Amino acid sequence: MSLFYDRAKIYVKGGDGGAGAVAFRREKYVPEGGPSGGDGGRGGDVVFVGDEGMSTLVDFRYKRHYKGDRGEHGQSKNMTGKSADDIVLRVPVGTVVLDDDNGNVIADLTEHGQRVIVAAGGRGGRGNARFMSNTNKAPTLAENGEPGEERWLRLELKLLADVGLVGFPNVGKSTLISKVSAAKPKIADYHFTTLVPNLGVVELEDGLSFVMADIPGLIEGAHTGAGLGHEFLRHTERTRLILHVLDISGSEERDPLEDFRIIRKELRLYSPALAERPLLIAANKMDIPGAEENLQRLKDELEEGQEVFPISAATGEGLQALIYRIAQLLPDIPMPEIANYDEEHLVTKAEPEKRFEITKDNDHYLITGKEIEKHVRMTLFDHEESVYRFQNILKAMGVDDALRDAGIKEGDSVEIAGVTFEWE
Known part of the structure; x- marks a missing residue:
């Protein structure tokens, strides 16, 4: 099982079909008018649509039941009832939809605008005009609408965040993510049953927002699967911008420049594409003596154009500039390609169902x-x-x-x- 997912569980039900009508033509000079009951309308489907503008399933935490409207009943004069409108629910691109009963994958939404019916509405019942035959010229028979499909769904989002925080353990990633609220944006905590303590939505006052994830500490040898290795790296692949957090003070008896080299190497060994992802550096713990000299050493070593933000997550110093720079860069960074769900999960076993x-x-x-x-x-x-x-x-x-x-x-x-x- 993967290390962390944004998850939600919801109930969906397609609308029931409308009932067919029992009616007969009542016309002057037609003594025995034939049957004229129209069919019922179709119930509304519940439809998911992939939306690349969304990056979390948090909306489904607050509202968990979604029911389609029923179709209108049929009427006399062979008038078919109106079909109900579909309920369209937007979900982030990268959402996998599973049937909660059996764990089967119903859909894997990997593209913007991709539509999937997750609970079909029922068809309308037939009116009595449909049951006329040579042996029965005046049927009083009609059908109720078919019930809509209903099921509990599990939604899992593998697209973790717009910004992934990487860095060795104890460099201050958790403090940073919990403190971003001090720089005017506010952080909403989502609770994950995971090793990840924080996934925060950073909201700026002009309606802009982005999702920032504190990813478990990376260690040397991660690309070979050591420690959290691959779990960490696989999720970073779905991140648009990497924020590399360094303990610039060297307070953990480690050299921040050496830390920087190790993690860059790990990313490159695991995935050259990931190493090319846009990167900002947060030089944290600037409030500790010794930080200034290390910051200068780091700047001397970096390639030209590489941006460094001296911050102190503990005191809040420098956070505002960092957050606004991230918000400025994100719109121009394309979403990374999203890998499809593992094929093995898409196998559905056909087992003949007992009729009753x-x-x-x-x-x-x-x-x-x-x-x-x-x-x-x-x-x-x-x-x-x-x-x-x-x-x-x-x-x-x-x-x-x-x-x-x-x-x-x-x-x-x-x-x-x-x-x-x-x-x-």
Whole structure:
């Protein structure tokens, strides 16, 4: 399992279809007008759309239930009910959608504008005009709308942040991320069940915002998978800008220039593309004696044009300039390519589903199963012909025989999808 993800769990349900109508033409000079009940409209789908302007699933923490509207019912004069509008939910590019029941991947949104239906609306029920036949010229039969699909989804976002903080342990990354709020922007903490204490949304007063992640300390040999190695590096690949935090004071008995070389080397060995990612350097702990000399040594060694920001995360010194520079650079940095979800997860095993199951409790029989429950919900039980058709469906599916085999007797009750019938 990957080390850290932004995650959310939500319930989605497509809208139910509208019911079909039972109606007959009532016209002058037409003594026996034919059936004219129209079909119901389709229920609204719940649709996800990839949006590269978003970088977190935090909205789904506050609202977790999404239901599509039902289609309108059919009307007389063969008028079909209006179909409901879809519910469109925007999710960050890089979101993987999994079925919470079985863990199967439903979608991997890797492109801006990519659309995926995650819960389809039900089709509209047929009106009685559809049931006319040579043997039945005036059917009083119609259908309820089909129920919309419903499911719990797990959303996982692998695109971690706009800005990834890299650096050795204890250089002050966590302090920096928690202090950015002192420089006018404010930080919202998201809680991850991970080794990452902080992922913050830095908001500036003019409506600009970006996501900053404090990534676990990188150690020498990370590119070979040592320590957190690959987990760290794999996530940095989805970062647009790297902020390299150095303990410029050398307070941990390490040389900041040596730290800088090691981490640059690790990034290059793991991924040349990553080493080319835009980089800013935050020279932290400027409030500690010895920092000034090391800062000068660092500047002397760096290539021309490499930007260094002397800061003190502890006192807040220099943070505002750093944050505003990041906000200025981000719009011009393209999103890195997002790798697709591992193919192995996309395998779905086709297992033939039982059409129905019967459980018995004394003289009460409960029948469950997707197909049979759908037929119950689509049957209009106040029309005799609809009930008769439903009985034929039960026979055709083998339900009658199965109940007899299970020992059902006259007067026993049978329950399907919350509707109870008496066995005759």
